[in-house]
Amino acid sequence: MAQNENFIDPTVLGSLDNLELRARVVVEGFLAGQHRSPNRGFSVEFTDYRHYQRGDDMRHVDWKLYGRSDKLFIKQYEDETNLRCHILLDSSASMAYGSGGMNKLEYARTLASALAYFIMRQRDAVGLITFDEGVRDYIPARARQPHLMQLLRTLQALKPGTTTNIVKPLRELAQNLKRKSMVVLVSDLLEDEEGTIAMLRQLRAMGNEVIVFHVLDPQELHFEFGDSSEFVDMETGDTHITTPGAVRQSYLEQLQQYLDYCRTECQRGAVDYCLMDTSKPLDQALFTYMSRRGRRF
Amino acid sequence: MGFLAPFFLFGLLAVALPVAIHLIRREKPPRVPFASLRFLKATRRKRVLFQQIQQWLLLAMRAGIIALLVFAFARPLFFQGSIGQLMDGEPRSVVFVLDRSLIMQHGDRNEHLQQAVLERLDGLQPGDEAGLVEFAGSPLSVRALTTDRETMRGAVSDMEAPGYQAPRFGPALRAANELLREARHERREIIMLSAFQTIGMQGIDSAWQLSPGVTLQTVDMVGDPARNLAILDVRAPDQLVEGGGGHEVLARIRSNGSVHTDEARVTLLIDDEPVSRDTLSLADRSEAVARLPVEFESAGQRDGEVRVEGDDFSADNRHFFAIDVRPEIRVLLVNGSPSGNWYEDGAHWFELALSGEGVESPWSVTSVTEDEFDPGELSSHDVLVLLDAGLSTARQGAAVSRFVGNGGSLLVAPGRNTGGTELSEWLDVLPARLRQAEALGGNDYLLLADRDRRHPVLEPLDIDWSARFRGYWQSEPAAGSRVLMRFDNGDPALIEGEAGAGRVLLLTTALDTSWSNLPLQGLYLPFVHEMLDYLAQPPRMPGAYVAGDRINLSSWMEAGETLEVRHSEREMTTLSSLDPVLVASEPGILRVGRNDSQRLLAVNVGADAGNMEKVPGATLQDRLINPETAPVQSERVRSAQLMSEVEQPQRVWWWLLLLVMLLLLLETRVANRTYR
Numbered sequence: 001m002a003q004n005e006n007f008i009d010p011t012v013l014g015s016l017d018n019l020e021l022r023a024r025v026v027v028e029g030f031l032a033g034q035h036r037s038p039n040r041g042f043s044v045e046f047t048d049y050r051h052y053q054r055g056d057d058m059r060h061v062d063w064k065l066y067g068r069s070d071k072l073f074i075k076q077y078e079d080e081t082n083l084r085c086h087i088l089l090d091s092s093a094s095m096a097y098g099s100g101g102m103n104k105l106e107y108a109r110t111l112a113s114a115l116a117y118f119i120m121r122q123r124d125a126v127g128l129i130t131f132d133e134g135v136r137d138y139i140p141a142r143a144r145q146p147h148l149m150q151l152l153r154t155l156q157a158l159k160p161g162t163t164t165n166i167v168k169p170l171r172e173l174a175q176n177l178k179r180k181s182m183v184v185l186v187s188d189l190l191e192d193e194e195g196t197i198a199m200l201r202q203l204r205a206m207g208n209e210v211i212v213f214h215v216l217d218p219q220e221l222h223f224e225f226g227d228s229s230e231f232v233d234m235e236t237g238d239t240h241i242t243t244p245g246a247v248r249q250s251y252l253e254q255l256q257q258y259l260d261y262c263r264t265e266c267q268r269g270a271v272d273y274c275l276m277d278t279s280k281p282l283d284q285a286l287f288t289y290m291s292r293r294g295r296r297f
Numbered sequence: 298m299g300f301l302a303p304f305f306l307f308g309l310l311a312v313a314l315p316v317a318i319h320l321i322r323r324e325k326p327p328r329v330p331f332a333s334l335r336f337l338k339a340t341r342r343k344r345v346l347f348q349q350i351q352q353w354l355l356l357a358m359r360a361g362i363i364a365l366l367v368f369a370f371a372r373p374l375f376f377q378g379s380i381g382q383l384m385d386g387e388p389r390s391v392v393f394v395l396d397r398s399l400i401m402q403h404g405d406r407n408e409h410l411q412q413a414v415l416e417r418l419d420g421l422q423p424g425d426e427a428g429l430v431e432f433a434g435s436p437l438s439v440r441a442l443t444t445d446r447e448t449m450r451g452a453v454s455d456m457e458a459p460g461y462q463a464p465r466f467g468p469a470l471r472a473a474n475e476l477l478r479e480a481r482h483e484r485r486e487i488i489m490l491s492a493f494q495t496i497g498m499q500g501i502d503s504a505w506q507l508s509p510g511v512t513l514q515t516v517d518m519v520g521d522p523a524r525n526l527a528i529l530d531v532r533a534p535d536q537l538v539e540g541g542g543g544h545e546v547l548a549r550i551r552s553n554g555s556v557h558t559d560e561a562r563v564t565l566l567i568d569d570e571p572v573s574r575d576t577l578s579l580a581d582r583s584e585a586v587a588r589l590p591v592e593f594e595s596a597g598q599r600d601g602e603v604r605v606e607g608d609d610f611s612a613d614n615r616h617f618f619a620i621d622v623r624p625e626i627r628v629l630l631v632n633g634s635p636s637g638n639w640y641e642d643g644a645h646w647f648e649l650a651l652s653g654e655g656v657e658s659p660w661s662v663t664s665v666t667e668d669e670f671d672p673g674e675l676s677s678h679d680v681l682v683l684l685d686a687g688l689s690t691a692r693q694g695a696a697v698s699r700f701v702g703n704g705g706s707l708l709v710a711p712g713r714n715t716g717g718t719e720l721s722e723w724l725d726v727l728p729a730r731l732r733q734a735e736a737l738g739g740n741d742y743l744l745l746a747d748r749d750r751r752h753p754v755l756e757p758l759d760i761d762w763s764a765r766f767r768g769y770w771q772s773e774p775a776a777g778s779r780v781l782m783r784f785d786n787g788d789p790a791l792i793e794g795e796a797g798a799g800r801v802l803l804l805t806t807a808l809d810t811s812w813s814n815l816p817l818q819g820l821y822l823p824f825v826h827e828m829l830d831y832l833a834q835p836p837r838m839p840g841a842y843v844a845g846d847r848i849n850l851s852s853w854m855e856a857g858e859t860l861e862v863r864h865s866e867r868e869m870t871t872l873s874s875l876d877p878v879l880v881a882s883e884p885g886i887l888r889v890g891r892n893d894s895q896r897l898l899a900v901n902v903g904a905d906a907g908n909m910e911k912v913p914g915a916t917l918q919d920r921l922i923n924p925e926t927a928p929v930q931s932e933r934v935r936s937a938q939l940m941s942e943v944e945q946p947q948r949v950w951w952w953l954l955l956l957v958m959l960l961l962l963l964e965t966r967v968a969n970r971t972y973r
Contacts, residue, residue, distance in 0.1 A: 234332055240334045
């Protein structure tokens with residue numbers, strides 16, 4: 001709970017118009033508790049010695065120290081990756097739904113900004129693809145600082161679109177990837193989750209790291225509506241009059257089946273799946289994810 | 298089914314409220330944009346129909362809750378019978394007081410009475426309770442209040458026929474009033490079915506009234522105008538002397554009916570044989586005397602009957618009586634001081650008293666002097682009288698003592714010539730020892746100052762004794778003797794003693810004019826008669842009773858002894874000394890005792906038992922109904938109270954409220970499932 005006190009409430013975060021500032025707040029707030037990557041590798045920056053263990057690469061043995069102490073030590077370095085990350089952001093009409101301070105699109109935009117800011121801060125390359133029924137914006141992955149500003153401006157200008165087709169941008173991305181990358185999908189996955197997950201698993205099979213941020217509103221997760229209402233589908237315009245109390249149990253059962261399917265299928269394909277509640281602090285979600293992905297960053 | 302507060306039923310209009318709300322809320326619901334309907338639509342097929350059912354169920358439950366609340370406030374109640382019956386009736390506690398006296402034997406009154414009671418029993422409402430009091434001279438049977446109508450019907454149908462007693466309303470109404478003290482209901486009522494003879498009012502305490510709140514309804518069982526002749530009284534001697542010539546039996550006949558009787562035929566029967574007749578003409582409510590001559594040739598007990606004919610009601614047309622025709626009482630008179638002057642001769646006055654001027658005397662007197670007295674003659678006499686006489690020898694004394702011991706009687710009246718010392722010595726049956734003769738000088742005299750007024754000899758002589766006594770024998774009563782009279786100086790005047798089976802009376806003064814003026818008193822004759830009757834006759838019981846009397850025959854029985862009582866028209870009854878009381882239930886002749894010592898007792902209906910003069914029912918009501926009777930409640934108030942009493946133990950509204958609570962819980966659960 002101590003961590004929660006350091007996180008920024010999404011409602012407060014939503015009040016910040018500047019997306020860069022919003023991303024910085026999230027990342028800096030997050031990093032205030034992290035300071036350094038827990039991953040240790042064999043990069044240029046030395047960190048520590050350890051005793052040689054069977055199977056260690058002999059190239060990393062400190063021979064000078066061996067000469068002085070007659071013992072084998074392995075030099076350890078901070079890991080420095082050269083990551084290319086592609087962020088795919090769903091900007092369909094359904095992402096415009098929100099029952100609290102931030103709607104799903106706003107939440108996803110902030111999440112993407114924070115990720116981009118964080119990745120750029122790690123001196124990795126980051127790209128952005130926004131889509132609804134088709135790809136609306138495409139920014140290739142680069143690691144320069146001005147690239148971040150372009151990426152943030154694109155996110156800032158993003159408006160809710162129409163219907164959703166996630167498979168299409170994923171397929172195009174898969175066709176264009178030249179090297180192994182990290183693919184981050186931020187979406188509510190309300191359309192064709194089977195095709196989407198299949199495409200994500202294909203990307204993962206190609207050797208890419210694949211992460212799915214499944215963004216849902218608290219009302220979508222808990223369905224706590226009161227009076228009878230006429231519900232309007234934000235993508236198709238279909239309507240449905242019902243009494244929430246009567247259908248809530250069934251709704252939650254259906255939803256749970258859907259979420260279980262998404263989680264299970266992603267795990268089967270070694271796709272990292274992270275359900276994001278837009279009422280929860282963003283950096284908390286980031287922390288949860290980073291903890292899970294710690295070995296790679 | 299009914300309602301204690303039916304006005305609350307207007308609240309049923311509120312049932313329309315949930316329906317109206319349901320209709321109003323059917324307006325178009327608000328539009329809510331939602332990300333995707335895929336999960337909502339998935340539930341549609343399964344849930345929509347059930348949701349509609351739930352909504353209708355909710356509507357029904359809410360309407361039902363309101364309806365049940367309304368019914369609970371209206372206080373429903375269930376009861377047997379229709380509402381009309383309940384509204385018309387109020388639980389009553391009714392006691393039927395039924396006249397079973399003699400008059401109810403008239404015509405078909407008894408059947409009418411039973412029919413009237415059965416109809417009223419059938420008219421009782423559910424919950425009513427009824428009791429029964431049958432009465433004549435007193436309550437004959439009392440049945441406690443019960444709601445079991447069949448039991449009461451059986452009791453009425455199985456009632457015994459009316460008896461022969463005259464009615465008395467007071468005890469019966471008191472019994473009914475007592476029954477109603479235990480009544481369950483506030484409305485208490487006495488329904489009296491009677492001929493309401495005026496004589497029934499006798500004996501009602503003028504200060505007594507029914508308890509407050511008890512009403513009295515009178516049902517007159519008097520039929521059509523009728524002729525009724527009743528024998529009010531029969532004057533016939535209970536004792537006669539055989540061969541005594543003609544006698545006359547007088548019968549007082551009264552017309553108790555409501556119409557004139559032209560020819561009332563009166564017949565005298567002796568031993569069931571008609572011996573004389575008379576005919577009378579009687580206007581309604583008038584009396585006449587029939588004279589019926591009769592002769593008795595032989596001794597013995599005879600049963601007599603006076604029968605009257607010519608009316609419509611025969612139950613009171615017979616009057617029974619018993620006559621004891623007995624032989625003469627033989628008296629042996631020993632005159633100790635015979636005189637040529639009849640005025641001074643005590644035997645003269647004595648014989649004169651027993652002679653019977655103009656009528657047949659029951660006594661035969663043999664008068665002898667002391668010298669002529671032969672103890673051998675005692676066996677042919679019933680009573681020995683010693684007037685100023687003594688005994689000449691001890692042998693005579695022993696003979697007289699044996700005579701008395703064997704059942705003979707002795708009357709001794711010593712005078713100045715009597716040898717009292719020898720008499721006391723030789724005559725050991727004498728109840729007192731004579732000490733000396735006391736003659737008062739000058740104008741001095743004694744009066745009789747004290748007497749046993751309950752003794753059979755003196756009981757009929759309860760008048761002032763004005764006789765003056767100038768001489769008497771001072772005496773010393775023997776143990777076991779009784780002093781019946783004393784002079785005003787305290788000395789005994791008349792002493793009674795018993796010896797064996799006989800009786801002895803000792804008058805301590807002479808029965809002549811030498812010592813007193815008693816023979817000159819009018820009291821002399823009955824005094825002599827009563828003394829001789831007492832000495833010669835066994836104690837008599839009253840021979841005439843009224844139907845319903847309780848006859849105690851204990852004096853006729855020794856301990857452990859039994860006594861047979863045979864009715865002239867019934868079987869024999871045996872009484873024991875432990876239960877010596879016989880109830881004279883019917884008129885007729887009762888033959889009591891064994892054949893060798895039988896007594897006849899006559900039982901008759903009361904003189905007024907058949908008197909058809911009636912008292913108006915209103916008079917009875919005015920006399921008996923307590924003015925503190927609670928005011929009659931209005932029909933509406935009574936009905937409301939009744940329904941409240943019926944509703945109280947049912948408490949249907951409790952169950953309705955419990956049902957409302959359960960429905961509320963169910964509604965809350967269903968509503969939560971439907972709208973939350």
